[in-house]
Amino acid sequence: xxxxxxxxxxxxxxxxxxxxxxxxxxxxxxxxxxxxxxxxxxxxxxxxxxxxxxxxxxxxxxxxxxxxxxxxxxxxxxxxxxxxxxxxxxxxxxxxxxxxxxxxxxxxxxxxxxxxxxxxxxxxxxxxxxxxxxxxxxxxxxxxxxxxxxxxxxxxxxxxxxxxxxxxxxxxxxxxxxxxxxxxxxxxxxxxxxxxxxxxxxxxxxxxxxxxxxxxxxxxxxxxxxxxxxxxxxxxxxxxxxxxxxxxxxxxxxxxxxxxxxxxxxxxxxxxxxxxxxxxxxxxxxxxxxxxxxxxxxxxxxxxxxxxxxxxxxxxxxxxxxxxxxxxxxxxxxxxxxxxxxxxxxxxxxxxxxxxxxxxxxxxxxxxxxxxxxxxxxxxxxxxxxxxxxxxxxxxxxxxxxxxxxxxxxxxxxxxxxxxxxxxxxxxxxxxxxxxxxxxxxxxxxxxxxxxxxxxx
Ligand SMILES: [Zn+2]
Numbered sequence: 001x002x003x004x005x006x007x008x009x010x011x012x013x014x015x016x017x018x019x020x021x022x023x024x025x026x027x028x029x030x031x032x033x034x035x036x037x038x039x040x041x042x043x044x045x046x047x048x049x050x051x052x053x054x055x056x057x058x059x060x061x062x063x064x065x066x067x068x069x070x071x072x073x074x075x076x077x078x079x080x081x082x083x084x085x086x087x088x089x090x091x092x093x094x095x096x097x098x099x100x101x102x103x104x105x106x107x108x109x110x111x112x113x114x115x116x117x118x119x120x121x122x123x124x125x126x127x128x129x130x131x132x133x134x135x136x137x138x139x140x141x142x143x144x145x146x147x148x149x150x151x152x153x154x155x156x157x158x159x160x161x162x163x164x165x166x167x168x169x170x171x172x173x174x175x176x177x178x179x180x181x182x183x184x185x186x187x188x189x190x191x192x193x194x195x196x197x198x199x200x201x202x203x204x205x206x207x208x209x210x211x212x213x214x215x216x217x218x219x220x221x222x223x224x225x226x227x228x229x230x231x232x233x234x235x236x237x238x239x240x241x242x243x244x245x246x247x248x249x250x251x252x253x254x255x256x257x258x259x260x261x262x263x264x265x266x267x268x269x270x271x272x273x274x275x276x277x278x279x280x281x282x283x284x285x286x287x288x289x290x291x292x293x294x295x296x297x298x299x300x301x302x303x304x305x306x307x308x309x310x311x312x313x314x315x316x317x318x319x320x321x322x323x324x325x326x327x328x329x330x331x332x333x334x335x336x337x338x339x340x341x342x343x344x345x346x347x348x349x350x351x352x353x354x355x356x357x358x359x360x361x362x363x364x365x366x367x368x369x370x371x372x373x374x375x376x377x378x379x380x381x382x383x384x385x386x387x388x389x390x391x392x393x394x395x396x397x398x399x400x401x402x403x404x405x406x407x408x409x410x411x412x413x414x415x416x417x418x419x420x421x422x423x424x425x426x427x428x429x430x431x432x433x434x435x436x437x438x439x440x441x442x443x444x445x446x447x448x449x450x451x452x453x454x455x456x457x
Contacts, residue, residue, distance in 0.1 A: 007341045008279040013207040015353075016337060019412055021045065021363075022208065034204035034211055041413050042333070044363035044394060049332050050194055052246055052360055053217050057192055057239075064190035064219065065183060069171025071196055072155065072162050077170050080302035081295065087166055088146035090119055091202045092126060097136035102202050103144035106134075119144045151198045151212075164198035168216045169324060171195070173295050176220075176307060187309055187320055188232070190221035194329065206280055208330045215329035220295075222320035224311070229290060229321065233270060236288050236325050240274060243327070244286075247336040248358045253277040257284075267294035276335050285331040293319040336361055340414055355414030356437060359457055364415040365393040366453065369406050371422040373399035382421035385431070385449065389419075393457060411436055416457070419449070 016022040021042035026032035038046050058066045078084045090103035104116040107125050110132075115121045122144040125131065129139045151164040165171065172191045179191055194217045204210050221236070223229060237256065244254060259271040269290040275282040296319050300307040309320050340355040359365065366389055370382035379399065386397045396415070398406045403420060410418050420432040425446065433452065434441045444452050 006277070006279045007338050009207045009209070012334075012337055012341060015341065016042065016207075021337065021413075022333075035213060036208055036211065038333075041363040045336070045357075045361065046329070046333055048361050048363065049247055049336060050217070050329065053243060053327065053332075054192070054194070056243060056246070057190075057219060061190075063185075063188060064192050064221075065179060065185060066192045067172065067175055067179065068193060068195060069168070069174060071165050071198075072153075073165060073170060073174060075160065075162050076302055077174065077299070078150070078163055078166075080298040081170055082298075083150060083163075083166055087149050089149055089202055090116070090122060090144050091147050092122070092144045093142045094133040094135060094138070095140040095142060096138040097133060099133065099135040100202055101134075105203075107131075109134075119146065147200075147202065149199045149201065151200050165196075166199050167197050168193050168195045168218045169220060169295070169326070172218070172220045173299050173307075176222075176296065177305065180309065187311065188221065188223045190219045192217070192219045194218075206278070206283075208334050209278070209283060211330060217327040217329050217332075219325050221323040221325070222309070223323060225293065225318055225321045229269070229323070233288065233290060233323060236323055237272060240286055240288065240325055240327075244274070244335070246358065247332060247361050248339045248356070249276070249335050250339060253335075253339065255282065257282075265291075265294075267292040276331075276338075278338070283331075285335060286327045287325075289324045289326075291322045291324050293321050295322065296320065352408065352411055354411040354436060357414040357416075359416050362414045362416055363394065364396045364410070364413060365417065365457055367396045367398055367406070367410045367415050367418045369397075369403060369418060369420045370399050371403065371420055377426055378421055378423070381425055385419065385421060385446075389449070389453070393453065407434060407439075417453070 013022070017024070019041060020039040023037045023039050024031050025035040025037045054066065058064050091100055092103040092106060093100050103122045107113065107115050107122050111125060115125065126141040126144065131141070132139050150166050152161045153164065155162045172193055176191070179185060195215065196213060197216050198213050201210055201212050204212055223232060241254065253276055255275050257273045257275055264271055269292060271287065271289040273284045274286040276285045296307040300319070307319060308317050310317050336357065340357045342354050342356050344352045344354060346352050368382055368386040368389065370378040372378055383397070386395055389395050398409070400406070407418055414436070416436050418434045420434070422432060424430045429446050430443045431446060431449065432441050433444055
């Protein structure tokens with residue numbers, strides 16, 4: 001996408017609100033902390049994206065099983081995973097206007113240098129009078145300091161704090177043993193999960209790109225530590241790209257970022273992020289990490305449970321390594337909206353806004369219209385067609401306004417087909433089907449409606 005055509009966050013968020021995809025939450029109370037709700041079309045879009053992901057990575061694979069774990073888990077899990085002590089962000093406050101910033105982001109914006117994790121260095125850098133507050137323009141900073149990104153809460157019957165999970169992966173490791181014992185999975189195998197996670201971000205921004213309550217789609221893929229993992233790793237990167245394409249993302253808007261060796265966690269052999277070309281720059285949307293046996297070993301040590309795997313074929317026992325493909329669901333929704341958003345100049349000089357979602361992604365697949373709303377024969381016939389199609393597809397019935405306006409409304413939510421019941425339906429037994437992308441209309445027989453949509457949806 002060229003620079004000038006890139007859809008800004010302002011345009012996409014206003015559009016998503018106006019058309020019932022995504023609303024700022026708690027709006028009647030003035031909004032709340034960059035939190036959002038998915039509206040009627042947004043929830044369909046979200047469910048479709050989850051469904052495409054689940055079918056691709058769970059249902060259609062014999063080596064991956066699914067699960068759904070709790071949000072509040074035994075806090076010992078977060079001690080073992082290192083989150084309790086190490087899941088921090090660096091923050092700094094402007095003493096003048098009291099605004100809070102991510103210290104590493106701020107320093108990087110102003111100096112170009114990546115000082116992540118180096119508090120003293122950031123504090124020192126901020127003493128330079130050139131380091132001005134983006135909010136008030138003054139230069140008067142507190143020291144940079146760490147703050148935990150975990151949401152803390154309490155639970156009846158439990159002593160001490162518990163946490164809202166900061167990632168979904170932990171719940172998978174908690175059930176690793178149960179899954180091996182209860183199913184016939186054999187290494188290599190994966191466990192997939194879709195669910196909410198919570199991070200107490202210092203600054204939430206860019207619409208649903210950075211929010212504190214979000215959803216992840218994650219897989220832990222367990223492998224034999226002795227195999228050559230590199231082809232598998234590359235294969236996973238390929239699968240991730242296939243998924244992005246399935247939800248409508250173009251190759252030119254994607255790039256990989258491999259974490260430099262010196263910045264990798266000590267246990268990781270390789271980590272690659274997928275980035276999308278947003279209007280604000282390249283932003284991380286997904287990742288793939290080789291995590292070694294760090295997680296299982298840590299949980300084994302902290303729990304005194306053996307988390308080994310017995311390979312009966314080769315008669316050997318080992319703690320598997322994991323490859324971890326992870327996708328931010330909200331970011332998937334965001335990039336599918338941005339990729340679909342199209343403004344087209346029409347021959348009559350007007351502009352049409354159309355969401356060119358892939359068919360599987362579109363919240364509504366077919367809209368059914370009676371040509372006129374005050375002709376009982378037409379309305380009844382259209383309702384009959386709607387009743388039949390809505391058993392199989394997400395459909396919408398619309399008899400409001402002229403047909404041209406109804407087409408435009410459906411274009412704006414990305415409905416691939418509009419079907420109009422007109423006078424020919426009553427006289428000749430035909431209906432008109434209109435294609436979202438070509439805007440071409442096709443006359444088909446009523447008895448061929450099912451066949452048409454089986455072929456086209
Ligand atoms: Zn300030």
